[in-house]
Amino acid sequence: MEQSQRFRASDLIQTILPVLVLATVSLRVVECKVHSSGPDALHYRAINCRKHSALLTDFGAVGDGKTLNTKAFKAAIDSLGTYASQGGAQLIVPPGKWLTGSFNLTSSHFTLFLHKDAVILASQDEAEWPLVPALPSYGRGRDGNGDGRFSSLIFGTNLTDIIITGNNGTIDGQGQYWWDKFHQGQFNYSNKIQISNLTLINSPSWFVHPTYSSDVLIHGLTILAPIDSPNTDGIDPDSCTNTRIEDCFVVSGDDCIAVKSGWDQYGIKFGMPTRHLIIRRLTCISPDSATIALGSEMSGGIQDVRAEDITAINTQSGIRIKTAIGRVAYVKDIYVRRMTLTTMKWVFWMSGSYNQHPDTNFDPKAFPEIKGINYRDIVATNVTGAARLEGIAQDHFTGICISNVTISLSKTPKELQWNCTNIAGVTSNVTPEPCHLLPKKEKVDCAFPEDRLPIEDVHLKTCCTTKTA
Incomplete structure (x- = not known):
C-alpha cells in the first residue's frame, strides 16, 4: 500500500546482496539419507543443504x-562466506532473544536457520538502520529521506541460493517505535531464494520484499501485525520473475500480498516486470486493505499471476488492481480461482485513480493497460458491496471475466452492488446480478492456465545437522 505519512521505516526482509570470513565451524549439514534423531539434530526442508x-x-x-x-x-556471515564455493554454509540462531540492527547476507549458497525458540529482535536505535540508495525503479526512497531509504533488517544483493528458514523461529521487527514516532527484509538482484517456516511480527513496514529477483520460493510464513499498523504489507514481490508463495497466514494493517514493479517514470525506465507468480493457500485478515493487491507501483508491468485456494476473513477486498495515469505498463493475464471470503467491503475492486506519484515529472498522458483479468469459483458471505470497478475514461479496463461467483450480502449492504465505470468484459453464473458493462454469457468458465511454471517443479530436500566434534 502507498506511503501515507512523511517517514517510513525499513522492510523486515529484502533481497539484493555482498561477502567476508572467520570462526569455528561446529556442525555439518547434509541431506538426510536416514532420518537422524536426538536432542542435537535439526531437520528442515530446503532447496539445498549445506556442507558447513x-x-x-x-x-x-x-x-x-x-x-x-x-x-x-x-562476523558470522563474513566468516561463513568463505565456504560459499565449498558446499555452502549455514548459520544457526539458537534459542534466545537476539537483539540486532540491520545486517547483510553477503554470500551465495548460505542458509540462516532459526531454532523454534529463537527470536531475532530488531533494534529500535535509528543508528542501527543505515540509509541506503533509493531503488532505481522508484526514483526516491519511500521514507521521506530525499533519495535514500532505510535498510531492511535482513537484506542482500546479487546472491544465488539464499535460504532463510527455521522450525518456526521468530523475527520481531518491534515496529511500535516507528509507528508511534512517524505515525522487517529485502533481496535485490538475486536468484534461488527461499524464505520459509518462520513467524514474522511487527515489521516497521513491509515484511518480505523480494526485488529484482528470480526463482523465489516463499512458504509457511506466519506474518502478524496490528490491523491498524501503517504500511505493514505482508509479502511484496517487486519486479520478480518465477515466484511461488504458498501456505502463508497474514494478519496486517495493509495488503496481505502486494505485487509491484516500480513507480511511474522510474519504473518505466527500469523496465523490469513482475511475471510468472503463483499464490496458493493464502489466508488473510486485513480490515483496511486487500487480500491480494496488484500495484499501484506497476510501471514495469505485471503479467501472468496465478492465485488459487485463497481465504480472506474481515478484509477490505479480495483482489484489488491499483493504477493511475502516469504509470504506463500493464496488469494483464491475471488468473484467480477458488476464493472463500467472509466479511468483506468489496469482493472485486479496480482503481484507475490511485494518484500518488514520486514527483511531478510523471507523464500525464501515460496510460496503463489493464486487460485479461479472470476470476472464477468464488464464494463470499457478509459482503457490503460486490464490486467497485473504476477504469480510466480515456483508457478502459478490458477483457474482464467473472464466472461461478456467489456473493451473500451483509445486513446493511450498499444500494449499488456493482459500481462499474470505464470497463468491459463478461460474466457467467454470478449473483447478485452484475452491471450492464459485464453482460451475462451462458456456460463460461473464465480462464486458468493448465501449463506448469518452472518454479512449480522446484523440489525441496530434507536437510539435517549432525555433530562433527
Whole structure:
C-alpha cells in the first residue's frame, strides 16, 4: 500500500546482496539419507543443504534480548562466506532473544536457520538502520529521506541460493517505535531464494520484499501485525520473475500480498516486470486493505499471476488492481480461482485513480493497460458491496471475466452492488446480478492456465545437522 505519512521505516526482509570470513565451524549439514534423531539434530526442508554450519554464539552473540548482536551477525556471515564455493554454509540462531540492527547476507549458497525458540529482535536505535540508495525503479526512497531509504533488517544483493528458514523461529521487527514516532527484509538482484517456516511480527513496514529477483520460493510464513499498523504489507514481490508463495497466514494493517514493479517514470525506465507468480493457500485478515493487491507501483508491468485456494476473513477486498495515469505498463493475464471470503467491503475492486506519484515529472498522458483479468469459483458471505470497478475514461479496463461467483450480502449492504465505470468484459453464473458493462454469457468458465511454471517443479530436500566434534 502507498506511503501515507512523511517517514517510513525499513522492510523486515529484502533481497539484493555482498561477502567476508572467520570462526569455528561446529556442525555439518547434509541431506538426510536416514532420518537422524536426538536432542542435537535439526531437520528442515530446503532447496539445498549445506556442507558447513556454525552457531551464532560462536561469534560472541548473547541472547538476553538486551545485548546488541549486530557485530556478531556480521562476523558470522563474513566468516561463513568463505565456504560459499565449498558446499555452502549455514548459520544457526539458537534459542534466545537476539537483539540486532540491520545486517547483510553477503554470500551465495548460505542458509540462516532459526531454532523454534529463537527470536531475532530488531533494534529500535535509528543508528542501527543505515540509509541506503533509493531503488532505481522508484526514483526516491519511500521514507521521506530525499533519495535514500532505510535498510531492511535482513537484506542482500546479487546472491544465488539464499535460504532463510527455521522450525518456526521468530523475527520481531518491534515496529511500535516507528509507528508511534512517524505515525522487517529485502533481496535485490538475486536468484534461488527461499524464505520459509518462520513467524514474522511487527515489521516497521513491509515484511518480505523480494526485488529484482528470480526463482523465489516463499512458504509457511506466519506474518502478524496490528490491523491498524501503517504500511505493514505482508509479502511484496517487486519486479520478480518465477515466484511461488504458498501456505502463508497474514494478519496486517495493509495488503496481505502486494505485487509491484516500480513507480511511474522510474519504473518505466527500469523496465523490469513482475511475471510468472503463483499464490496458493493464502489466508488473510486485513480490515483496511486487500487480500491480494496488484500495484499501484506497476510501471514495469505485471503479467501472468496465478492465485488459487485463497481465504480472506474481515478484509477490505479480495483482489484489488491499483493504477493511475502516469504509470504506463500493464496488469494483464491475471488468473484467480477458488476464493472463500467472509466479511468483506468489496469482493472485486479496480482503481484507475490511485494518484500518488514520486514527483511531478510523471507523464500525464501515460496510460496503463489493464486487460485479461479472470476470476472464477468464488464464494463470499457478509459482503457490503460486490464490486467497485473504476477504469480510466480515456483508457478502459478490458477483457474482464467473472464466472461461478456467489456473493451473500451483509445486513446493511450498499444500494449499488456493482459500481462499474470505464470497463468491459463478461460474466457467467454470478449473483447478485452484475452491471450492464459485464453482460451475462451462458456456460463460461473464465480462464486458468493448465501449463506448469518452472518454479512449480522446484523440489525441496530434507536437510539435517549432525555433530562433527
